[in-house]
Amino acid sequence: MSPPIIQIEHLVKRYDSGTAALDDVSLEIREGEILALLGPNGAGKTTLISIICGLVRPSGGAVRVGGHDIQRDWRAARRMIGLVPQEIALDPFETVLSCVRFSRGLYGEPPDDPYLEQLLRSLALWDKRDARTRELSGGMKRRVLIAKALAHRPRVLFLDEPTAGVDVALRREMWLVVRDLRAQGVTIILTTHYLEEAEEMADRIGVINHGRLLLVQPKSELMGEFGKKHLTITLQEPLAELAPELSDRLVLAADGLSLGYDYDTRAERTGIAQLLAALNAQGIAVRDISTKESSLEDIFLSLVEGGQEGRA
C-alpha cells in the first residue's frame, strides 16, 4: 500500500458565525489514489478541501501534505497541491498559454515551457494555446482550469465538483482526463454530487455529513458491505395472503402478484433456494424472478439518512 501523502488529524472548523463545519475529521490519503468525497449540501466538503489548500484556517487539529504541516510549513505544503475550483474563473481576454504560465509563476516556479507544452497537449489544449479563454467551449475552459492547477507540477490535485452542471458527454470526457492524470501518478481528491461519478472513478469513497466523516472505504468494499440485493418473484396467480412462515422473509405486493425479498450480497447462503422450495411446497407458482443490486446511491442515502455516526 502506498504511504499517505495527506494526513488529516482531528480536524475541527468552527466558522465565526458559529457553524461547526468540521467535527473531528481524521483521514489519510494515499499517494496515487482517487478519493471521492460525498456528502449532501453543507456537509463540509469544501471546508475540508479549503483547509488542506490553505484557504481556510482550521480551528483545531493538524494536516500534513507530503509531511509538511499546512500551517507551520504552508509554502512547501501548498506547492504540492493543485486546486480546481468549482466556479470557472478565467480572465476572458487572456490566452490559454499565458494564463497557464501565470499560474506557474504564482508558485515562484521558474518558466518551463516544455512542461507546459506537454501539459497542454495531454489536456488536448495545445492547438488552443493562443486562443483567448472567452473563445473556448465549456469543456475546454474546465480543462484550462486543470492545466492551471497542474502548472507547478503538484503531486495532489483537488477537484471540487468537476462536472457540476455539465452534460453527460463532457462529464465522460472529464473522467477520461482524470483517469489519465491518475495514470501519471497524480493523487486526486474530488467532491461530487453525482454518485455515478464516484462509482465510476474512485478507488476509495469518503462520506461526510454534518461535518463528520461517516466512513472511508475502498469502493468495492463499500458496495460489498452495504450492498443488498432485492429479489422480485412474480407469481402466476395473485395471492391473498402469505403463510406466517413466509411473511417474516417476504413482502407481498398490494396487487398480490409479486413477492419481494432482500438479501445480503456477502452472505454465504442467500436463502433463495430454500425460499423457492417453500413456495413450491405451498403450491405457489412462480412466473418470473428478477434481482436488483443496490446502487451507490441507495447506500449513500441509507448512510446519510440512517446517521451511521462514528464509523470512520
Ligand SMILES: Nc1ncnc2c1ncn2[C@@H]1O[C@H](COP(=O)(O)OP(=O)(O)OP(=O)(O)O)[C@@H](O)[C@H]1O
Ligand atoms: N465562510 C463561511 N462562513 C460561515 N459559514 C460557512 C462558511 N463557509 C461554509 N460555511 C458553512 O459551513 C458548512 C459546511 O459548508 P461547506 O461549503 O464546507 O459544505 P459542502 O459540503 O462543500 O457543501 P456543497 O456540497 O453545498 O458545496 C455549511 O453549514 C456552510 O453554511
